[in-house]
Amino acid sequence: MKAVRTFIVEDQGMFRAFLEQWLTALPGFKLVGAAPSSEEGLVLLPGAQPELLIIDLQLPGMDGLEFLAGARRILPGVRALVLSSLEDSLALTRVRESGAQGYLEKSAGPAELRAALQAVADGGHSYSPRYRETLGREQAKPQGVGKILSRREQEVLAHILAGRSSRQTAELIGISARTVEFHRANLMGKLGASNAAELITNARRQGLA
Structure with missing residues (x-):
């Protein structure tokens, strides 16, 4: 074989x-x-x-x-x-x-x-x-991560939680820093955060890290 x-x-x-x-x-x-x-x-x-x-x-x-x-x-x-x-x-x-x-x-x-x-x-x-x-x-949660975040948003969030900047994230994913900032803004809106620190705190509170 x-x-x-x-x-x-x-x-x-x-x-x-x-x-x-x-x-x-x-x-x-x-x-x-x-x-x-x-x-x-x-x-x-x-x-x-x-x-x-x-x-x-x-x-x-x-x-x-x-x-x-x-x-x-x-x-x-x-x-x-x-x-x-x-x-x-x-x-x-x-x-x-x-x-x-x-x-x-x-x-x-x-x-x-x-x-x-x-x-x-x-x-x-x-x-x-x-x-x-x-x-x-x-999947049983009404606000499960797969239901509220797109695949790209999940990817960007993973890099944010790893402590990477928008420029570093952009280079690794292969998109522009402006696009990363767009996804970051969407993430803050969906996770109820007004800044990066709150975004990380809220993501951890929801069990995403």
């Missing part, structure tokens, strides 16, 4: 080394590359030609979901398993709307990781129980 060509994007050196070693010994999979950042990963993808991505959600610069969007412009059919320690509704709503085929917490064990990876490689989906529970509760 043909091994599934797999590429890893993970900024934590020790965890990336574990994934590389573990994946190299895993039957049915072939490690074709690894990168510590989204930017480096996008440079390596055309040469690596992976069929499956293992992506850390929290990365320096572009985050894992922005990497996934860029990867699919290069390889439209590539599948993805997202790994993260984040469990807030904003992060998980963004994962759902990214179209990633799987999500698993980094606290999971190797057996859970193998099962999730195999399910995604086989053309299916694999989302952790915590992921499903969190999104189930969020």
Whole structure:
């Protein structure tokens, strides 16, 4: 049986080394590359030609979901398993709307990781129980994040919560700083904030960070 060509994007050196070693010994999979950042990963993808991505959600610069969007412009059919320690509704709503085929917490064990990876490689989906529970509760809310914020607003809010300026956010997302400010203004209106500090406070109060 043909091994599934797999590429890893993970900024934590020790965890990336574990994934590389573990994946190299895993039957049915072939490690074709690894990168510590989204930017480096996008440079390596055309040469690596992976069929499956293992992506850390929290990365320096572009985050894992922005990497996934860029990867699919290069390889439209590539599948993805997202790994993260984040469990807030904003992060998980963004994962759902990214179209990633799987999500698993980094606290999971190797057996859970193998099962999730195999399910995604086989053309299916694999989302952790915590992921499903969190999104189930969020979707039941009249003001759930996916109901009141657009995908771009969610993306901009994630960068604001990470402490990035409008200019930094614009460079990472690939839009103008003026457009970022437009989305920031919309976010303040929707979350009842009059300034950036209130926006962050209100977002945290609503469980978005």
